[in-house]
Amino acid sequence: MENILGSNIKNLRRRKGLTQDQLADKIGVNRAMIGSYEEGRATPKLSALSTMAHYFGVTLDELVNTNVTMLAENEPAKTDVTGKNLR
Template sequence: MTAMKLPNIKKLRTDRSLTQKQLAAGLGYSLRRIIRWEQGEGEPGASELKAMARFFDVSIDQLIGELLPEKDLGVLPKVAELVGRELDLWVAIAQGDDAEMIDGEPVIPVPGQAGRSVLAYSSNWSHAGPILSEFEMHFTPTPSGIQFDRILRMEKGVIARPAAHPIAAWGRNHLEAGMRAYLLAELGERILT
């Protein structure tokens, strides 16, 4: 019986800029096992599929099926491109608020009233601090001229990474990087509206 090739493992891995070695380490499996699965020389068992689905934050169907988008979803906003009040909007949504953008300003609608302005997570430590603490965010300052997420960053910045997640985000300052890393951990690379 021939093993089934699972292209979504490779797609999910490369979409997150992970090497096969990094994926193997993140899952606690051997590098050879990852290579074999990607090449169709073996198949993961149920517990292994469950672990990978949890790691990539997708369903098992998405991991083994044809439910992943074939094309780049360029029309969907990427967390790495969110700044200022738009970033604040998505942090509020991830926090469970029913926020929306009205006249360029993120607000939480209040029946019979004008609505309440969304907190300034990307520019106010008192609002962002509890989230950063909860996710045990680690920060690494970066010089200008580094490459991060396949983009050459020509300005100084910060890389933020939550302690319990294998993802990181770059930002021009601690709050921007931290809020982006939080969104990556909560929502994934692209905001699905």
């Protein structure tokens, strides 16, 4: 079974030029947890998923369900209208 979430975390982390340690510091977990997420041995808590999605500029749905390598790196930014993220 394909580990979309883990692949996305790894791909997005690398796009930002971050090490596992650096990402772990940003979301409040240890480096080993990032490795576990990327390898599919652990599932992040919702709070960590939300923090990662916000940091990487993707929706929770994209982070969890979409192969982000298919998303254009220069995709137009989401516009925030009345507190809701829109595409």
